[in-house]
Each structure stands twice: as C-alpha cells, then as structure tokens.
Amino acid sequence: MVVSDSFSNCLKLSGAEQRRFHRQAEEARNERFGNRVFVRGVVEISNFCRENCGYCAMRRDHTGLNRYRLSVDEILNEVVPNLPDFVTDLNLQAGEDPVAVREIAIPLLKILKRETRLGLSVCLGTFRESDYAALREAGADYYVMKVETGNAEHYKSVQAPGSLDERVAAIRQLSAAGWMVSSGFVLGLPGQTDAILTETVELLKALPLAGCSVSPFIPGENTRFSDHPAAGLDEVLNMVAGLRLLMPGRIIPAVSAMSLAGEGGYAGALRAGANLATINLTPERARGDYQIYRRERAIMTSELVLREIESAGCVPSEVGIRDWLAA
Numbered sequence: 001m002v003v004s005d006s007f008s009n010c011l012k013l014s015g016a017e018q019r020r021f022h023r024q025a026e027e028a029r030n031e032r033f034g035n036r037v038f039v040r041g042v043v044e045i046s047n048f049c050r051e052n053c054g055y056c057a058m059r060r061d062h063t064g065l066n067r068y069r070l071s072v073d074e075i076l077n078e079v080v081p082n083l084p085d086f087v088t089d090l091n092l093q094a095g096e097d098p099v100a101v102r103e104i105a106i107p108l109l110k111i112l113k114r115e116t117r118l119g120l121s122v123c124l125g126t127f128r129e130s131d132y133a134a135l136r137e138a139g140a141d142y143y144v145m146k147v148e149t150g151n152a153e154h155y156k157s158v159q160a161p162g163s164l165d166e167r168v169a170a171i172r173q174l175s176a177a178g179w180m181v182s183s184g185f186v187l188g189l190p191g192q193t194d195a196i197l198t199e200t201v202e203l204l205k206a207l208p209l210a211g212c213s214v215s216p217f218i219p220g221e222n223t224r225f226s227d228h229p230a231a232g233l234d235e236v237l238n239m240v241a242g243l244r245l246l247m248p249g250r251i252i253p254a255v256s257a258m259s260l261a262g263e264g265g266y267a268g269a270l271r272a273g274a275n276l277a278t279i280n281l282t283p284e285r286a287r288g289d290y291q292i293y294r295r296e297r298a299i300m301t302s303e304l305v306l307r308e309i310e311s312a313g314c315v316p317s318e319v320g321i322r323d324w325l326a327a
C-alpha cells in the first residue's frame with residue numbers, strides 16, 4: 001500500500017488493511033532508526049501566554065486559570081537530579097511567555113549545557129531573531145514550532161498564534177540559523193477539511209524539518225470548541241503511519257494526547273512508526289495548570305513510557321536526538 005495524494009483515504013483504513021499499513025510504517029522507521037525510541041523529558045516551565053488561540057485553555061483571555069512560572073532552582077533541584085538515565089534529551093516548554101524565555105529558559109539552558117550531556121530542545125513560541133540566537137547560544141539546538149494547520153484561512157479561523165505566514169517564516173529562519181526544527185499539526189481541528197489536511201501535510205513535507213508530529217484534537221475545557229468532538233484514535237494512528245511513510249527520516253513523536261484519544265494510543269503510535277516518547281517532568285504542583293487540553297491530562301511518567309515502549313516491541317535509544325542527527 002502507498003500513501004496516496006488523498007490523505008483521507010489513509011485515515012479511513014481499518015482492520016487488516018490498517019495493520020498492514022502500520023506494519024509498513026514500522027518497517028520504514030526500523031530501516032532508518034531500528035526499533036530505538038528517543039526518550040525526551042519535558043518540563044513545562046510557564047503557563048503564561050500572550051497568545052489567544054481559540055482551542056487552548058492557556059490563552060491569555062482565560063482569566064480563570066491559575067498562572068505559574070517555575071524557578072531555575074526548582075528545576076535544577078527537583079527535576080534534573082531525578083532524571084531517569086534513559087532520558088537523553090530535555091525539552092523546555094511554555095506558553096508564549098517572554099519572561100519565561102529570559103528568566104528561566106536562557107539561564108537554565110546555560111547551566112544544563114555546562115553540566116550535562118542532555119540534548120536541549122525548546123517549544124516556546126515565536127520571538128525575535130535575537131531571542132532565538134540567545135536560546136541557541138545558551139545551549140538549545142532543537143526548536144519545536146507547530147503550525148497546527150497548513151491553510152492560512154483555517155489558521156486564522158481557529159485563532160492560532162499570529163499568522164501562518166509568520167509561523168512558516170519562523171521555521172525557515174530557525175532552520176537557516178542552524179536549528180533542528182520540528183513542526184506539526186492538529187488532526188480533527190474544527191473546520192479542517194480533507195483539502196486542508198492534504199495542504200497541511202504537503203506544507204510539512206516541504207519545510208526544512210528534522211521532526212514532524214500529529215496531535216489529536218482534544219476539546220479544551222473553557223474554549224469555544226469545548227463541544228467539538230475529539231479526533232478518533234484510528235485516524236490519528238493512521239496519520240502517524242502516513243507521516244512516517246512520507247517522511248521516513250524524521251523524528252515523529254508519540255504524543256501524550258494519543259492516550260486521551262483512545263486506549264492503547266501511545267504504544268499504537270510507536271507501532272505505527274513513531275520514534276520519540278516524552279516523559280512529563282513538570283513538578284506536581286504545576287502540572288494541573290498546564291492546560292493545553294483539559295485538567296485531566298494523560299501524564300506520561302517514566303514507568304508508563306517504558307511500558308509502552310516495551311509493549312510496542314521497541315527499546316529506548318541510548319543515543320540522543322542531537323547526536324543521532326549529527327552522526
């Protein structure tokens with residue numbers, strides 16, 4: 001089976017055909033990466049955000065949310081010493097919060113670069129060129145910058161941050177400056193049509209990316225889309241397989257929201273060709289307030305992630321993303 005021009009055909013696969021499709025993607029992953037899965041820790045350093053995305057409970061106008069910023073000391077004392085040894089990479093994530101970039105991410109990255117061998121990635125939003133340069137200088141080299149959808153009108157209608165053009169320009173700018181960049185989109189976002197889906201995947205394929213992701217739409221509480229249905233698990237897993245077959249050399253994550261989309265979603269993504277798992281390391285006191293979806297999130301602990309990796313017939317990679325891509 002091949003991935004046709006119409007991604008909607010792939011999304012509908014079920015039963016034996018679906019298993020064959022996923023196996024094909026798994027083989028494509030194994031050909032490039034073996035059955036090794038990169039394991040990255042994520043710390044959600046701040047839930048302040050200056051953007052106002054229609055699908056996100058962390059948007060700036062949601063005044064009912066308890067806002068927090070972690071301190072550098074808290075992360076160094078509580079998170080870093082407890083990192084499992086199979087975690088090779090660390091991702092600092094936040095809403096779009098310039099204060100968190102300046103006062104948490106940059107000083108923390110400098111220390112982590114000096115004192116650890118971790119690959120350092122960030123998912124912090126769109127900033128000025130000088131801010132990206134400061135983050136890179138501090139030690140990060142992998143930037144996660146999602147496009148959410150590849151259609152400019154659709155992007156505007158869901159109030160994604162800034163404009164699609166700006167987002168795409170930022171990805172190209174980061175890549176040209178030497179960053180490894182990962183992007184991705186939301187499957188099942190309200191208003192998404194087959195044509196928009198095709199446009200989105202084509203855009204991601206054309207961009208200079210090291211990584212690519214699909215996240216299932218999960219209706220966020222306190223958003224204008226709270227009654228919109230969530231994406232179906234089969235469709236999401238079929239999309240993971242489709243991305244792997246279209247972009248065999250890219251880092252494709254199993255995202256925690258796949259567990260919310262349906263039982264077995266996480267391991268299913270690894271069986272469908274994903275090769276990155278993420279452990280949530282945000283301290284307990286803050287986790288519940290990082291509401292990209294809803295208060296009851298699927299929190300991937302190290303035990304859970306190891307179990308899912310094993311059940312998918314994979315093993316944690318001993319080599320981190322940066323060293324793998326540099327080899």
Ligand code: SF4
Pocket residue numbers: 049050051052053056057058059060094095096125161292
């Ligand atoms: S999706 Fe990101 S940029 Fe948009 S409101 Fe939520 S945290 Fe902010």
